[in-house]
Amino acid sequence: THFGFETVAETQKEAKVGAVFSSVASSYDTMNDLMSLGVHRLWKDYFVRSLNPGSRTSETGWNILDVAGGTGDIAFRMLDHATNVNGDLKTKVTVSDINNDMLAEGRKRALETPYGNTDRLAFMQGNAESMPSLDSNSFDLYTVSFGIRNFTNKSAAIHEAYRILKPGGVFAVLEFSHVNSALFNAVYKRWSFGAIPLIGQLVAGDRDSYQYLVESIEQHPSQEEFRDMIRDAGFITPGVGYENLTGGIASIHRGVKP
Ligand code: SAM
Numbered sequence: 001t002h003f004g005f006e007t008v009a010e011t012q013k014e015a016k017v018g019a020v021f022s023s024v025a026s027s028y029d030t031m032n033d034l035m036s037l038g039v040h041r042l043w044k045d046y047f048v049r050s051l052n053p054g055s056r057t058s059e060t061g062w063n064i065l066d067v068a069g070g071t072g073d074i075a076f077r078m079l080d081h082a083t084n085v086n087g088d089l090k091t092k093v094t095v096s097d098i099n100n101d102m103l104a105e106g107r108k109r110a111l112e113t114p115y116g117n118t119d120r121l122a123f124m125q126g127n128a129e130s131m132p133s134l135d136s137n138s139f140d141l142y143t144v145s146f147g148i149r150n151f152t153n154k155s156a157a158i159h160e161a162y163r164i165l166k167p168g169g170v171f172a173v174l175e176f177s178h179v180n181s182a183l184f185n186a187v188y189k190r191w192s193f194g195a196i197p198l199i200g201q202l203v204a205g206d207r208d209s210y211q212y213l214v215e216s217i218e219q220h221p222s223q224e225e226f227r228d229m230i231r232d233a234g235f236i237t238p239g240v241g242y243e244n245l246t247g248g249i250a251s252i253h254r255g256v257k258p
Pocket residue numbers: 017021067068069070071072073074096097098099102126127128129144145146147148150151152
């Protein structure tokens with residue numbers, strides 16, 4: 001709110017999101033695979049490839065913040081890309097997430113990667129809407145993948161991204177979005193509202209969390225509305241400002257800090 005107090009609805013949303021992700025942390029990948037028929041992996045690969053981390057070689061590599069990075073999915077991909085595609089051994093990723101159970105899962109998985117105990121990977125707990133421990137103008141790239149639709153105040157998070165990015169730094173969002181064809185949308189809605197909560201119940205024993213995830217997709221702003229929020233925070237959004245993936249089931253938004 002304008003007065004810095006959270007409304008009851010906001011507090012409830014935060015508590016709900018916390019409970020959902022604590023509940024799904026361990027079954028998170030299996031569920032993602034089932035829900036998206038494995039396609040989330042292809043979207044994530046494409047997202048990282050298109051950002052090409054580590055490509056502008058500098059003395060220090062890129063300083064990257066992966067927000068709502070939970071289990072480390074995007075962070076590990078970015079470090080693999082910097083290392084294997086660009087031969088860059090200096091790029092660093094800080095994974096931040098509001099939920100300690102998701103971070104614990106990420107820390108555990110990090111030990112199975114080459115980056116586990118190196119200074120190229122760090123984890124921090126924090127709410128994306130306000131990250132006072134991070135300096136202004138300090139990151140080259142800010143990523144958030146399948147996280148921002150859960151934030152209570154998305155606009156606050158976008159402004160915070162703007163603050164901590166360096167001039168020339170890139171804000172990049174991969175998120176579920178809105179399907180643009182009526183026919184495809186009808187099929188997709190049957191899948192998401194019919195099958196996903198059922199799969200959640202059968203695989204994770206948790207219908208409610210998956211019902212919440214489906215509803216949060218429905219409530220997320222359209223591609224154009226979301227692009228305008230990014231522009232309003234001061235970012236330059238090249239071209240139409242977004243790219244649809246799989247007919248708009250997901251989309252990528254990018255903004256550059258001038
Ligand atoms: N980035 C990962 C991926 O692409 O698979 C994880 C996405 S997961 C669906 C969403 C994450 O957002 C959860 O780990 C949750 O804890 C986190 N989250 C929700 N609200 C947040 C907030 N306000 N600030 C930071 N993280 C938040």
